Amino acid sequence: MSPLRTETGGAKHRAPHMGRLLQTVLSRIALPSGILALTLILPSYMFHRPLRIRARGLGPDAWPTIFLNAIAVIAVLWIITELWGVFAEQKRKRTAFVPEQTEVYSYRKAAGGMALLLGFAWLLPNVGFAISAALFIFCWCLLGGIRNSGILLAVSVIGMITLLWVFMGLALMPLNRGVGVFDDFSVWFLRLLRIY
DSSP, X not given: OHHHHXXXXXXXXXXXXXXXXXXXXXXXXXXXXXXXXXXXXXXXXSOSSOOOOOSSSOOTTHXXXXXXXXXXXXXXXXXXXXXXXXXXXXXXXXXXXXOOOOOOOOHHHHHHHHHHHHHHHHHHHHHOHHHHHHHHHHHHHHHTTOOOHHHHHHHHHHHHHHHHIIIIIISOOOOOOOSTHHHHHHHHHHHHTTOO
16 A cells, blocks of 8 residues: 555656646747747738749848848757756756756846847837947847946947948948938948948
8 A cells, every 4th residue: 555655646746846847948948939939920021012033132031031040040949958958957956966056047138138129129210220239239248247348339339330341331231320310420430431
């Protein structure tokens, strides 16, 4: 009778453990899964008319498609990394006698990153790509823990200039210049960089 009790107690003990494990897995893959779903849904909303296949050249949907595919690949890798991390933690818990300190996932930073993306999308048509990209890179590095003001400014300015040259100088994409005084600044800055 005692073996039966032991087996029943073991089954009851395993059920809450599996529930906690499933909850941990779902909480860790929720954000990358949502991003992956968006990359699959957004292409149908990118253009209001059916695209014609061009014999030569990349076409107007090339850059958005490349970026969405890259984001999808990163989201899949993120999901695999999270699943592997949960598996490794469970394996350590089974083998280690002393529990190890693990880094806690920061939902505050994740929410801050999403807010930065939304802020960038709102700023872009108003102040132009140059200023909004520099502010986005600056805040992203600040959110990531960089506090050295010299590094923050250098990374923001160099990153923004690099993006301007890649998109406007090389790919000839007509990015937003902003409105009013921001448009004047963008034109002046693009001429300074020899892009215009």
